[in-house]
Amino acid sequence: MSTTIVLDKVIDPIVVARAIYADLRVEEDPDFDDLGTDMRAELVGMVFGLVPDDPYIQAAEIRLVPADFGL
Numbered sequence: 001m002s003t004t005i006v007l008d009k010v011i012d013p014i015v016v017a018r019a020i021y022a023d024l025r026v027e028e029d030p031d032f033d034d035l036g037t038d039m040r041a042e043l044v045g046m047v048f049g050l051v052p053d054d055p056y057i058q059a060a061e062i063r064l065v066p067a068d069f070g071l
Helices: 013-024 037-048 055-059
Strands: 009-011 061-063
Touching (some): 009 013, 013 055
Antiparallel strands (some): 009 061
């Protein structure tokens, strides 16, 4: 028995994290722009907590076309 996974799209979690960060950013708080390790981890954690039809996910989708890979 073999298992085949068919992907028609992927996302870059870092792109999604940047979009979330841009929405959360507060201009009046200059320290908020300091993306330390903890903040980065929290943002990426937020990405993996999103559902597939979330607008952040849909905006970052990269469509996969088999012909692009010679298939």
